[in-house]
Amino acid sequence: MKKQKLKWLIPCAAAIFTIGASMTSFAAQGWSEENGSWVYYDKSGDMTTEAWRKSGDNWFYLDSDGQLATNQIIETDDNYYYVNSVGAMVTDEWREVASDSDDEDAADTNWYYFGSNGKAYKASTNGKTNFKSIKIANGETHSYAFDTEGKMLYGWLDDASTRVTGDDAWKEGIYYCGDASDGARVDGWKSIEVEDDTDKDDNFNGSYWFYFGSNGKKTTDTTKTINGKKYRFNENGAAKYDWYEATPASTSTASSSNQFYNLPEECWQAKGWFKAVPSEELDAKGHEDDTQYWFYANNDGNLVKSQIKTIDGIRYAFNEMGEMLHGLYKLNVTGNVIDSYDEIETESELPGVDDTGLVYYFGNSPKEGAMATGKTTIDLDGETYTFNFRKSGSNKGAGYNGITDDSIYIQGRLLKADKDEKYKVVEFNGKEYLISTSGKLAKSKTNVKDGDEKYYSTNSDGTIKASGYDKLK
Secondary structure, eight states, X not given: XXXXXXXXXXXXXXXXXXXXXXXXXXXXXXXXXXXXXXXXXXXXXOBOOSEEEEETTEEEEEOTTSOBOOSEEEEETTXXXXXXXXXXXXXXXXXXXXXXXXXXXXXXXXXXEEOTTSOBOOOOTTSSOOOEEEEOTTSOEEEEOBOTTSOBOOSEEOTTSOEEOSTTHHHHOSEEOOOTXXXXXXXXXXXXXXXXXXXXXXXXXXXXXXXEOTTSOBOOSEEEEETTEEEEEOTTSOBOOEEEEEOOSSOSSSOOEEEEEOOTTTOOBOOEEEEEOOOTXXXXXXXXXXXXXXXXXXXXXXXXXXXXXXETTEEEEEOTTSOBOOEEEEEEEETTEEEEEEEOOSGGGSOOTTOSOEEEEEESSSSTTEEOOEEEEEEETTEEEEEEEOSSSTTTTOBXXXXXXXXXXXXXXXXXXXXTTSEEEEEETTEXXXXXXXXXXXXXXXXXXXXXXXXXXXXTTSBEEEEESSOOO
């Protein structure tokens, strides 16, 4: 509620009767206008001072000089009232009054709310912060707190009807009630500017998100599920973001789990896919290089690590840090658990036929990091190669290793002759085979020539029967 909204509740002077119109035809006892001011005489003919007197439906206050008070706070019997420009006590109204405080952080004006009996709302006598529900001009009802003198409190408050000020107010305060022109207690989420020299995170923008419960108290030192999303709050109530090492409470021997809470605009615990720079604890090199990786978190917020996982019908692989693998890799896998992995960036890094590792490719189709199946063209160190990966079975996604579909594959890579070679001799499992530029075995061939004009004759399985530079009989 902004300042102007408070003012809308103040009736204009024209809507209030004037004292001159209502105080007429008085006898010796009663109201009298003297020297431009109104006074009141009692039965004895004495001028009334420091007391309330009624006229019509309104109450008026006579000051210590016996003159009608206007436009000021009136303190009587430890209660506070306000009289308007014609001296009438106001009720059910907000009033903004100039401040007489010398405090450096004090506002220039103070807001008061005067109830139906004219008394200003103020703090309870038990010393605890209490709130009054007040409907404002737009029909909304908000909660407000006041001090012992009826001044509306704002900013951070403690539990004793006192404002908390200074750079650490956000740490020590329990309630938050906007600025000096607002004062409405915050319930729910609120982004609040803070002073925190200890936060060196590049994502820190000078403010934190806080969550205030239905009683207005900020949530501190806990995790809380709000509207189906999980949040983590530190001891000062700030919603934390970025990486967090969660230690399982079930056993003392269980290892901690890395969890990620989205950046300041969101703060909720990440579930499913998210992209981030790893924490230094998780991956020191990746953190130092400021490299972003894709991660996937289960519903409990813990990362998927060291496994091949099917997500929305597509298979992905994650290393021991939870980073999604992207590219060509040799994996040693037990079931879906990845025991070890090595990225392959050149042909020389491809494992041999008898290697225990299997080759997988995690490319960009249909999505980044998706495990490839079937024939795929892959660039290795500037050279283009054809690979073929299993489409089904327990080793789905692993490169074929051996003779399949009349072609020879070494850990998924198709062996074939270059265009200039026409045909190429390949030794495999102790036998020599002749293969074409398409990678197919040259079966039952007679007198086919390679790029060097050498002749070959082959058996029905593609093995070489005879060869020479003279035409074969």
